[in-house]
Amino acid sequence: MRRYTPKDDVQKKPYYTDRYWVAPQVPKYPVEEDEVFAEDLKAIKKKFKVDDAYIQVEQMVVYIRSEDNFGVLQLMRDELGYTQLSELSAIDRLAERGQFEVFYQMLSMQKRKRVRVKMLIDEHEAVNSVEKLFRSADWAEREMYDMFGIKLNNHPFPKRILMPDDWEGFPLRKTYPLQGDEFAAWYEVDKIFGKEARDIIGPELRDSAMVDRYDTKRFARLGHEVPYGAEFKADQPETPLGYQEEEGVFMIEKFDEEKSVVISDRDR
Amino acid sequence: MQQTNRLRPFFENITFERDDNELVLNFGPQHPSAHGQLRLMLHLQQEQIVKAHPDVGYLHRGMEKMAENMIYNEFMPTTDRMDYIASSSNNYGFALAVEKLIGLEVPRRAKVIRMMLLEINRLMSHLFWLATTALDIGAMTVFLYAFREREYLMDLVEDYCGARLTHAAIRIGGVPLDIPDNFLGDLKKFLDKLPENIKDYEDLLDQNRIWKMRMENVGVIPTEMALSWGCTGPMLRASGVKWDIRKEEPYELYDEVDFDIPWSDRGDNYARYKIYMAEMRESAKILYQTIDMYNETVKNNQTELMAHAPQYISAPKLDIMTQNYSLMQHFVLVTQGMRPPVGEVYAATESPKGELGYFIRSEGGPYPYRLKVRAPSFWHTGILTDLLPGHYIPDVVSIIGTTNIVFGEVDR
Numbered sequence: 001m002r003r004y005t006p007k008d009d010v011q012k013k014p015y016y017t018d019r020y021w022v023a024p025q026v027p028k029y030p031v032e033e034d035e036v037f038a039e040d041l042k043a044i045k046k047k048f049k050v051d052d053a054y055i056q057v058e059q060m061v062v063y064i065r066s067e068d069n070f071g072v073l074q075l076m077r078d079e080l081g082y083t084q085l086s087e088l089s090a091i092d093r094l095a096e097r098g099q100f101e102v103f104y105q106m107l108s109m110q111k112r113k114r115v116r117v118k119m120l121i122d123e124h125e126a127v128n129s130v131e132k133l134f135r136s137a138d139w140a141e142r143e144m145y146d147m148f149g150i151k152l153n154n155h156p157f158p159k160r161i162l163m164p165d166d167w168e169g170f171p172l173r174k175t176y177p178l179q180g181d182e183f184a185a186w187y188e189v190d191k192i193f194g195k196e197a198r199d200i201i202g203p204e205l206r207d208s209a210m211v212d213r214y215d216t217k218r219f220a221r222l223g224h225e226v227p228y229g230a231e232f233k234a235d236q237p238e239t240p241l242g243y244q245e246e247e248g249v250f251m252i253e254k255f256d257e258e259k260s261v262v263i264s265d266r267d268r
Numbered sequence: 269m270q271q272t273n274r275l276r277p278f279f280e281n282i283t284f285e286r287d288d289n290e291l292v293l294n295f296g297p298q299h300p301s302a303h304g305q306l307r308l309m310l311h312l313q314q315e316q317i318v319k320a321h322p323d324v325g326y327l328h329r330g331m332e333k334m335a336e337n338m339i340y341n342e343f344m345p346t347t348d349r350m351d352y353i354a355s356s357s358n359n360y361g362f363a364l365a366v367e368k369l370i371g372l373e374v375p376r377r378a379k380v381i382r383m384m385l386l387e388i389n390r391l392m393s394h395l396f397w398l399a400t401t402a403l404d405i406g407a408m409t410v411f412l413y414a415f416r417e418r419e420y421l422m423d424l425v426e427d428y429c430g431a432r433l434t435h436a437a438i439r440i441g442g443v444p445l446d447i448p449d450n451f452l453g454d455l456k457k458f459l460d461k462l463p464e465n466i467k468d469y470e471d472l473l474d475q476n477r478i479w480k481m482r483m484e485n486v487g488v489i490p491t492e493m494a495l496s497w498g499c500t501g502p503m504l505r506a507s508g509v510k511w512d513i514r515k516e517e518p519y520e521l522y523d524e525v526d527f528d529i530p531w532s533d534r535g536d537n538y539a540r541y542k543i544y545m546a547e548m549r550e551s552a553k554i555l556y557q558t559i560d561m562y563n564e565t566v567k568n569n570q571t572e573l574m575a576h577a578p579q580y581i582s583a584p585k586l587d588i589m590t591q592n593y594s595l596m597q598h599f600v601l602v603t604q605g606m607r608p609p610v611g612e613v614y615a616a617t618e619s620p621k622g623e624l625g626y627f628i629r630s631e632g633g634p635y636p637y638r639l640k641v642r643a644p645s646f647w648h649t650g651i652l653t654d655l656l657p658g659h660y661i662p663d664v665v666s667i668i669g670t671t672n673i674v675f676g677e678v679d680r
Binding site: 013103162176 | 493516
């Protein structure tokens with residue numbers, strides 16, 4: 001049977017994967033192996049429900065329920081000494097299970113330990129803001145909303161931060177194409193010249209690698225240069241590459257291959 | 269109702285004409301002292317700021333999205349474009365995260381070269397900070413002097429990798445090149461001269477009346493505020509927390525070198541300035557030690573520059589050219605990319621600006637499933653919301669200066 005691939009994930013996919021290839025795992029260790037983490041986990045478990053916990057790459061990962069996030073972070077800040085929230089964001093798992101994975105990267109400076117608190121939320125579920133505990137969450141949560149469309153409860157200023165205010169769509173979702181969607185292609189045209197100018201200007205080229213050799217207005221062809229806007233013909237004469245100023249320019253020396261030195265002693 | 273099209277600017281729910289005494293001032297995004305693309309909406313009572321809204325996103329290029337559509341090695345040059353003042357530290361943060369994910373051990377000589385590059389980048393960044401901040405305050409001379417010294421460092425990096433600004437000088441698993449012949453000598457010459465240069469800057473600034481008036485007791489960040497806003501690096505150390513990731517969670521060979529962490533409990537602009545100056549001296553101290561460490565690796569004949577992990581990293585050029593299987597693996601790694609194991613990693617490094625962290629979620633494919641960059645400047649910009657109210661307009665410039673924000677990193 002052919003392997004199932006989520007149809008609404010439009011990100012780049014590998015063009016070839018061996019059908020018998022099994023991806024290795026980054027090892028997970030039980031929390032009991034580290035004394036400090038074990039005690040922290042015990043304190044969290046006393047008050048809140050913990051779905052899963054393990055140590056991966058020297059950091060503890062704790063899965064909690066989404067309604068507990070404020071309480072867990074408060075406990076960690078006030079009683080366990082995790083005084084900094086260094087990062088907060090989400091992972092899109094909509095295609096796979098219809099959920100987002102939100103993570104909070106915590107740092108304790110006294111213990112020199114880092115913990116990642118994670119929780120799963122449904123697509124339209126709103127997250128409790130932790131801005132009251134950590135001011136750093138103010139901007140981080142705004143970015144999370146901006147990029148994924150995850151709504152927040154009790155956020156003082158829930159506005160987009162990186163994208164324009166009137167932007168449609170959430171760029172870091174897997175359903176959002178890298179080059180942007182239909183809205184993105186018309187955004188600047190509509191905003192600057194108005195919708196009625198769409199026919200004259202056309203959609204924005206958002207693929208930075210695109211080259212149209214028949215378009216002599218926007219693209220130059222090296223070796224076959226024609227005037228701006230000229231019609232493309234098959235038998236255009238070759239224009240040899242050369243310097244514009246044959247006699248040279250004051251102070252600027254042309255590269256001379258004869259005079260250049262090749263360093264040979266590189267492989268010591 | 270304001271028409272939003274037709275080249276008329278659209279100000280989001282901001283009325284500039286008001287009945288009360290409050291004035292709304294739009295600062296940036298195209299202001300020379302806005303350090304790139306910072307836009308500030310300042311609410312003023314006379315000259316005093318009562319409310320500040322930093323607005324970012326004018327340099328947003330969607331790097332995290334790009335990362336999800338690139339193989340791991342392809343993303344390396346893109347990281348240069350974040351903190352473009354010290355691009356090797358971005359490269360290094362990403363390389364470290366992937367190495368931790370795979371579980372790679374980097375050869376010793378590569379580690380030494382990496383440390384050299386990181387500290388050179390730190391010096392470059394701090395010199396650049398000093399130059400631009402002094403220029404914002406009005407000290408043109410310092411700007412010229414500091415840029416002169418930075419030029420020597422850029423020449424050194426150019427000797428190493430050919431690039432001056434966007435280095436891409438570090439690879440996942442090591443470094444691509446050994447240092448050139450004249451490198452150590454030039455570096456030493458520069459380092460011998462550096463204390464004199466730093467003394468010159470300090471002679472110009474330390475007791476300068478204008479400098480002190482603009483810096484002392486301006487932009488005071490209390491410890492709780494710094495912690496709560498996720499401040500790191502010199503911003504945090506100036507606010508009374510002695511925390512440096514190089515010392516507390518050492519990576520590379522930072523546990524083998526001897527250096528101090530300058531810190532202060534004053535929390536104002538002047539404290540930050542002093543910390544930057546002291547950190548330059550510490551970087552020089554580390555660089556002297558790396559020179560000796562490099563000579564040691566030469567003596568012990570440790571010539572390897574890249575880790576040996578054929579599944580993830582191409583074999584040395586000699587093997588690729590002589591052995592068929594290495595060539596095949598190299599071909600697969602270049603065309604398809606490496607496939608790290610399934611899992612997550614968050615690796616934090618001390619970049620010149622603060623804690624630069626990379627969070628990578630790998631699903632076992634050649635493209636990262638999710639890559640989040642924790643850029644220190646993002647929160648150092650956010651703190652302006654709480655820091656600016658109460659200050660006067662001229663203080664805004666000096667506060668933005670000492671936060672040392674770079675917008676390639678804020679917007680990503």
